[in-house]
Amino acid sequence: MFENLAEKLEGVFKRLKGRGRLDEENIKEALKEIRMALLEADVNFKVVKDFIEEVRSRAVGQEVLESITPGQQIVKIVHDRLVELLGGTSSQLRFGSRFPAPIMLVGLQGCGKTTTAVKLAKVLAKGGKRAGLVSADVYRPAAMEQLRVMAQKIGAPAFNADSSQDPVKICVQAVEEAKRNGYEVLILDTAGRLAIDTQMMEELKQIKNAVNPSEILFVADAMTGQDAVNVAAKFNELLGIDGVIMTKMDGDARGGAALSLKAVMGKPIKYVGIGEKIDALEVFHPERMASRILGMGDILSLVEKAQTVVDEKQARELEQRIRKNEFTLEDFKTQLLQIKKMGSLQDIIGMIPGLNKLKSLKQATPDEKELVRIVAIIDSMTKKERLNYQLIDGQRRKRIALGSGTTVQDVNRLLKNYADVKKMMKRMTSKGGIKALRRGNFPF
Structure with missing residues (x-):
């Protein structure tokens, strides 16, 4: 962005x-x-x-x-x-002593409230909170069904409601049911409109008065720029909000909304949506974001991402194989799949200090389909071929290409890239390579 x-x-x-x-x-x-x-x-x-x-x-x-x-x-x-x-420090949700603690999501139609509600439930679950969901959107067709289906994917309960019911009663009943079932947090997905209107704001005020939410979070679409700031300020004036969740931060918006929100309305950005996947919601860290804007990278976020997808025991075993020059095509595939779980390659490059300044990487546009081809090619090899790529002669390359639905050129390119990576790893783990890294000089 x-x-x-x-x-x-x-x-x-x-x-x-x-x-x-x-x-x-x-x-x-x-x-x-x-x-x-x-x-x-x-x-x-x-x-x-x-x-x-x-x-x-x-x-x-x-x-x-x-x-x-x-x-x-x-x-x-x-x-x-x-x-x-950007806010100084990251701002955490306040749950208070209520049980359950209602978290009310508000915003215009199309800003991503429903998806964000499910993403937030998953984030809270990772932090040990039992979170339930309820849709109070009785106007948008299939809004309640959308929330229910997405909630099922993460194993979170979505309380049953009917579009013929009053939104305020839906929220009150959901709070009572969440209390009976022992849920610590209830996320309320409220209705939106294409623009702010009196009826919408009156309904939101009634829900607020009825359930007394621990926090009201405005969901802002980063792609709308300063309009997002203006709408957030109006919601804050009429309803009173506690923070902002900025969605679509992985898009090509210019980023002015994120830099303006705190200064304009005095409310912090608490979370940012960085993709369409259900786990693509992160706590907003002002210092890390400032570092990324200035090209300093964001190693802490990169480490946190890696910790969620990398098994520590497997990582130690891989390190030993690399040191012994036993890095195989199977290892190569595993590492690529783990990187994919961490997010887009461009996003990861942006977190590594200095790497985002390399022209070759800036100009490259990572193709997600390329990873599918690589995995298909490696899966079409025999176990012996994956352990020793030098066995793969011309005939074997033709067979592998046919089995993976690719071309011989694709197979050749993969094997060359793998060989280059293997050489680079050997240099990095050599005695001279480690010394060079300590001096800040890459040995490749």
């Missing part, structure tokens, strides 16, 4: 390199470019104005620390201000 903004800011910082002191002239020049970059990213005009003034007051006349360039000093100042702009 922030790719264009990140590129423009990186260009600003590069031009500051080589200067020995931050002064009025070079600060003014840099801030002008940063201002334009933020406006082009659709950040609220007033937010940009305040942001630039704050950075200017911190930067002008400041001595550059020994061995640190002015560009790096500006990066530090901008990073700190971005963190503040």
Whole structure:
């Protein structure tokens, strides 16, 4: 989402390199470019104005620390201000002492409330909370059925309701049923409209008064830009919200809404949706997001993703095989499948400091279908071939291509890529390779 903004800011910082002191002239020049970059990213005009003034007051006349360039000093100042702009620290849900704790999701139609409700239930389940779901949307056709079907996929209960019932009564009855069944949290998926209207807001106020939710979360579509901020502010004014869940953060929106929300309405972004899959909802971390915007990567999020898909015992066994130069095609397939579980390749690249700056990776557009072809090719090999790829001669390559529905060229490309990866791993695990990595030099 922030790719264009990140590129423009990186260009600003590069031009500051080589200067020995931050002064009025070079600060003014840099801030002008940063201002334009933020406006082009659709950040609220007033937010940009305040942001630039704050950075200017911190930067002008400041001595550059020994061995640190002015560009790096500006990066530090901008990073700190971005963190503040995004909310400072991650904001957790407040459940209070209620049992169950109702969490009310509100927003316009099409923002992704129903999918987000199920994603949130899964996140809470991972944290040890027993969460139930209920749909109070009696207007959109099949809204209740959609929630029920999606809830089944994650093993969460969706309380039965009828579209002929009153939405307020549906929520009250669901709270009572959740209490009887021992659920700690009840997520209320409310109805939306194409635009804010009196009837919708009145219904939401009645639900709020009837169930007294622990939190009211506004679900915002990042693709709508500043409109999302304006609508969120109106919901906050009329209903009172506790935080925001920003959906479609994996899209190609410019990102201005995420950078404007906290400053405009004083409410934090609590979660972000980063994909269509049910597990694609994450706690929002302002510092990590600021680091990614400035091209610093996000190692903590990458580690957390890896921990959810990588078995520690298998990882240790793989390490030993790599050290002994026993990395097989079967291992290669397993690692690719694990990477796929962590999310898109572009998203992972963005989390690794410096890697997202490599032109070859920036220009590459990972093809999800390629992984399917790779798995099919490896699965079409015999066990002996997967353990020793050097057995695969011309005749075997033809057989493998036929069995996997691919071409001999596809098989050749896979084997070459695998051989390259194997060589790279051997270099990295060699004594010299480890020393080079410690010095910051890649041995390949």
